[in-house]
Amino acid sequence: MKIIKSFKIYTYIFAIFFFAQQLLSETNYSKNIVVYKEPLDIKELKFKDFNLNDVDLTNKKGNIMILNFWATWCVPCKKEMPSLERLSKLYPEIDIYPINLEKPNKEKTNLFFENLNIKNLNIYFDPEFKLVKSFNMRGIPTSILINKKGKEFGRIIGEVDFFEDSFINLLEEYL
Numbered sequence: 001m002k003i004i005k006s007f008k009i010y011t012y013i014f015a016i017f018f019f020a021q022q023l024l025s026e027t028n029y030s031k032n033i034v035v036y037k038e039p040l041d042i043k044e045l046k047f048k049d050f051n052l053n054d055v056d057l058t059n060k061k062g063n064i065m066i067l068n069f070w071a072t073w074c075v076p077c078k079k080e081m082p083s084l085e086r087l088s089k090l091y092p093e094i095d096i097y098p099i100n101l102e103k104p105n106k107e108k109t110n111l112f113f114e115n116l117n118i119k120n121l122n123i124y125f126d127p128e129f130k131l132v133k134s135f136n137m138r139g140i141p142t143s144i145l146i147n148k149k150g151k152e153f154g155r156i157i158g159e160v161d162f163f164e165d166s167f168i169n170l171l172e173e174y175l
Contacts, residue, residue, distance in 0.1 A: 032158040039151035048125040064174055065095040065146040071102050072112040076159035077141045081116050083162040088120050099124045147174050
């Protein structure tokens, strides 16, 4: 009789543990993503391309955009960048802008992408930190999610797997 009682207790503990793990793994990205009830206006969206030419997306509408702020020394940036590239291949209709936050250095940033085998993404710069200031960023990696109307609908603070099912499901709501 004691064995059956012990077995039941262990079964309940295992079931609770398993359910909790499933629940946590299903919403893993939610630890560091904020989705706004009402999208936020963006006053200005200007930065530099790889050749330090101006890129102005202030009035761009029509596609979802992801602005991913990163640096070559940032370990979480290095971990998430391959999944960002995979996302770009799966959803070419999403405009992705990986924006480096260091002093523009073509060799260093190219080497970073080369070492990670990143081939589908372009490199951009924010040398004067204008975007960092306008978005009140506090750390990297940070990704700003912009809807088809050109408004910020969410933001990711910290590392995320851009190819995780729950994150892709979130993006598909806005496509």
